[in-house]
Amino acid sequence: MKTSAIADIHLITFSPTGTSRKIGIAIAQGTGIETIAIDDLTQDCEATLTFHTRQLVVITVPVYGGHVAPTALQRMKSLQGNNTPAVLVAVYGNRHYEQALEELHTFVSGQGFRVIAAGAFIGEHSYSTPETPIAAGRPDSSDLLCANRFGSEIGKKLSASSSPAEIDVKDVALPTHPQEAIMQFKQTVMGWMKQGIQMPSVPLVDTNLCNNCATCSLICPTSAIPTCDPTETDAQACIKCCACVKGCPTGARSFPTPFAPLLVQQFSARQENHTLV
Numbered sequence: 001m002k003t004s005a006i007a008d009i010h011l012i013t014f015s016p017t018g019t020s021r022k023i024g025i026a027i028a029q030g031t032g033i034e035t036i037a038i039d040d041l042t043q044d045c046e047a048t049l050t051f052h053t054r055q056l057v058v059i060t061v062p063v064y065g066g067h068v069a070p071t072a073l074q075r076m077k078s079l080q081g082n083n084t085p086a087v088l089v090a091v092y093g094n095r096h097y098e099q100a101l102e103e104l105h106t107f108v109s110g111q112g113f114r115v116i117a118a119g120a121f122i123g124e125h126s127y128s129t130p131e132t133p134i135a136a137g138r139p140d141s142s143d144l145l146c147a148n149r150f151g152s153e154i155g156k157k158l159s160a161s162s163s164p165a166e167i168d169v170k171d172v173a174l175p176t177h178p179q180e181a182i183m184q185f186k187q188t189v190m191g192w193m194k195q196g197i198q199m200p201s202v203p204l205v206d207t208n209l210c211n212n213c214a215t216c217s218l219i220c221p222t223s224a225i226p227t228c229d230p231t232e233t234d235a236q237a238c239i240k241c242c243a244c245v246k247g248c249p250t251g252a253r254s255f256p257t258p259f260a261p262l263l264v265q266q267f268s269a270r271q272e273n274h275t276l277v
């Protein structure tokens with residue numbers, strides 16, 4: 001399959017705080033394939049998206065708790081490949097991507113896709129704040145260059161063979177945090193559970209700062225914030241993605257989770273992106 005045999009690329013992304021989307025665009029642009037369509041599932045998707053063998057699908061999704069964000073998997077049920085080549089990317093906040101890539105591989109294989117490349121990229125952690133910065137500002141220019149080069153390698157692989165080889169996502173390299181940091185993180189979280197320490201179930205709203213602009217309501221991927229009263233949040237619907245926190249123009253929304261300082265303490269060492277073509 002020469003690159004010219006690929007008619008177009010579809011970037012499939014679910015990206016509440018925008019990092020997965022940015023990385024996906026840089027990868028797609030790097031392939032050299034001119035026609036790029038973006039199927040952004042962040043704000044739901046009712047339609048079934050069907051792909052044929054002469055299309056390339058690039059899927060970029062965030063990691064939540066070591067898994068693919070559940071809402072992303074839910075929304076990707078509408079994807080249907082037909083032996084369609086796919087590139088899988090897990091975007092994580094500098095801690096670990098754990099089962100996410102394997103989960104995604106199993107999922108898309110069942111939907112008719114052939115995985116020809118994969119990667120694990122770093123995005124600013126959803127819980128990152130100026131006081132507790134976790135991978136702040138990522139993807140940065142060096143990450144986007146890496147994503148672009150990854151795309152270029154994918155383009156070359158597609159040009160070189162009419163049937164590009166499938167890869168095994170288990171061969172994508174892992175983060176390099178010391179075992180001690182991983183153990184201390186696990187022990188602290190287990191300690192919280194034993195003590196019954198509750199995590200915030202929704203972001204807090206400072207009603208003195210809220211001007212009712214409803215931006216948060218518009219950007220919330222699960223419609224958890226009523227437009228008529230954006231100081232409210234539906235705890236059943238909220239996925240704690242922090243899009244509303246990062247998108248609030250007045251700083252009225254915050255998500256004071258104890259995970260943020262713990263992540264800073266144990267996982268501040270910069271992780272690099274890993275790819276496999």
Ligand SMILES: Cc1cc2nc3c(=O)[nH]c(=O)nc-3n(C[C@H](O)[C@H](O)[C@H](O)COP(=O)(O)O)c2cc1C
Nearest residue numbers: 015017018019020062065066093095096123125126
């Ligand atoms: C509920 C939740 C759980 C998360 N779990 C992890 C995790 O297990 N490992 C990690 O490194 N980052 C984790 N993150 C951080 C996100 O994977 C990261 O910030 C990602 O860049 C967000 O993607 P987006 O900008 O496309 O929304 C989590 C974020 C949220 C909101």
Ligand code: SF4
Nearest residue numbers: 210211213214216248
């Ligand atoms: S985005 Fe911020 S200021 Fe605007 S309605 Fe939501 S909480 Fe209020």
Ligand code: SF4
Nearest residue numbers: 220238239241242244
């Ligand atoms: S209300 Fe919850 S789901 Fe909606 S944007 Fe805020 S954190 Fe995300």
